[in-house]
Amino acid sequence: MKPETNGSKMPSILVTGGAGYVGSHTVLTLLERQGTDIDIVVVDNLSNAYRAQGQKQPEPIRIIEELTDKTIHFYDVDIRDKDGLSKIFEHHDIESVIHFAALKAVGESVQKPLEYYQANITGTCTLLEVMRNFGVYKLVYSSSCTVYGEPENLPINEGHPTGRGLTSPYGKSKYFCEEIMKDVCRSDPKWMIVSLRYFNPVGAHRSGRIGEDPSGIPNNLMPYISQVAVGRLKELQVFGNDYATVDGTGVRDYIHVQDLAEGHVKAVKLFHQPGFGGFHAVNLGTGTGYSVLQMIAAFEQVSGRQIPYKIVGRREGDIAENYADVSLSQRLLGWRATRTLEDMCADTWRxxxxxxxxxxK
Incomplete structure (x- = not known):
């Protein structure tokens, strides 16, 4: 890969998977919050992001540049491409990395385990190797609450065991990556890694111009509901109504993607605290769980659209209930989620x- 000619030696944050859903919202939030003293470099292989024919930038990046009037350095590179990544590090003064790039669908990972291990684990190892080669030791990692497996107690805090009874290759890949990162931090005290364990991101930017746009049939609840509401899909499939929950459907901790993005900005700021170092895992959620049927009802209320649905069998890899203890994020990051379920549904619908x-288009 030939580097851009407009590269910069201004201090930069590298965002892998920055054209995806959570990545793009984080890029926008970084540009809104960081001012003009830092560059944003985005690497994405566009496996789950759209680029219009003839355009250099994927649509989310192009729109973010319009919204912020700032330039983003974009590279169409797979993070498993060690040479391609190395050229980007040569071309920019990378200070820290926010690592989103990964395959992320729980159900799909059960059907395609090799693809998930290759993308998520091999890709992460390649990234860490290139970072080390260029003396970059600050990483914010996009992890997942799936590392906790079947919850032994609720709400789940960061002391909950990880790696036990994991139900999907996706969850295993996130767990394995965290274990690799712990070992990396033990091997060299220069490393600073914050692993943000997401619960369930939903919503969209308040502008209504960027949001979740999955390739193909959505694997997650909220984009499926919204596509049914807008007429792209006929009805929602609800996977199981026989769980031991409030109404038999799965319960999850849904968090607005803008709150999630702000959590990443707070995590990057930790790197500037004296004495900060090593590996730290932090939950990002709201601390409240909602069932699938409650989510449908909330979306119908906000959108004024009826959401037809059909109950089908449980989906392999799913668990009954999952929501976070978020006290550590408040203490360590000085962060908490502020947006409501109504905000999540309203912004998704907009x-x-x-x-x-x-x-x-």
């Missing part, structure tokens, strides 16, 4: 209603 085909 994005989907304004963009019924996602980023495709």
């Amino acid at each position: 994005w989907q209603h304004n963009n019924p085909n996602g980023f495709k």
